[in-house]
Amino acid sequence: MTKMVAEELARCEVCARAKYVRTPQETPQMVTPTPEKPLDVVEADLVFLDGAIRLTLIDRLTRFVYNYPLQVKTGKRVREGLLLFLATVGTPRTLVLDRGREFDNFLVRSLLEEFRVKVHWTTPGHSRSHGMIERLHGTLQEHLHILRIGRGMTDEEAWARALLAYNSSLHSATGYTPLELMRAWQREDSPVSIEYVCGELVDQDDRKKRDRVDRLNNKATDRWNRVQAGDYVFIKNWYRRRKTDPRFVGPYIVDTKLSRFRLKVKCVETGHVRVIPANQSRPPRARLP
Template sequence: NSPTSTSGQHRRPPEKPLDVVEADLVFLDGAIRLTLIDRLTRFAYNYPLQAKTGKRVREGLLLFLATVGTPRTLVLDRGREFDNFLVRSLLEEFRVKVHWTTPGYSRSHGMIERLHGTLQEHLHILRIGRGMTGEEAWARALLAYNSSLHSATGYTPLELMRAWQVCGELVDQDDRKKRDRVGRLNIKATDR
């Protein structure tokens, strides 16, 4: 077990975006994608990969870290593409805790599996209805998912992610309580 591994800590409900993120690979429409989903907002991300290798997964994860930020906990399966020196060392470098799912227990990775089913439906509709494939179809499928009302939250993933970003940025500088709250959030974020 690596120093970044967790046991059961991912079960605590996330309190903010990037507390717990699930990641997996999906093979749809002739493409390999690294998909990630934030457990709080249900906001999804996907990155094309050239191959199902540790090197390519590391590149996709690094792109996620560079553009989105560092999750506190990343939920992964034990496939070789994730459970290898390249990926482990990247996650250790950025102090990302890893929760390894239990093989055969789909509930621990259920949110991302549902995402894959939804993306597959969107891609099918785009291919059949509009003759669309490739990167444009993937971008539109992801946009449709992130813009759709989620039954568990009552909001779209995009609304929840934007609301979080706005709350942290639009602070009345004369209101000391708000400044203190944002300061505490920033301290918590750096303690991950």
């Protein structure tokens, strides 16, 4: 049944036009520490949709999501949203933030220092360090489009229902709903053993990370060995936002093979030069003149 549903969705033109594509840039892969309990590591970011600004937070272990509407994109409003999260959900050990001025300011820093929350600042251009919350935003936007367009709901009701649906749905990475894991952590009489689940999730996450690092490194090495200077290649479409957009664009010609599995390529049509990871390229499907 699952396979039939997936095949039907793949043929749906409306789904392809509406579905958000999550294709972050490939970066050098390293195994990062895995949170061992809820609120060990929480990611926070702003999401913009149809002129509305909201602060979103997600717990890396349980995948529990919290969302707070902002009137304007300022440090004061972000501080209010973070304070409400601390008051209602709890104090995280580490908060992952980007270097935007709405986060990197005196008001937010002083609040986090007061509650002894460590801050991990992400590196610009390394979207994988914020990958979980970026994927979350894509999922929430799909839910919002369905609720607002299909059911004619207001923005506030659509956001509330989208968050409820996400927190109440089984997550493929954990096998539980985010609400189940958060309640298991907060209540001693929960039927879910949070110690057992956390241990299993940590082991499982570590295995997945190592497998992914090995797979991407092998892919980069394979592409690097096959391509030569003067070859034609197509590169990943960095601006792809819909399923109907092409995955690769080009052609480009390989100018130089650089260190760390990178390629210096030049667009045949415009002459624009860029440097890309080798695993973001593919050979043309047909011979080019």
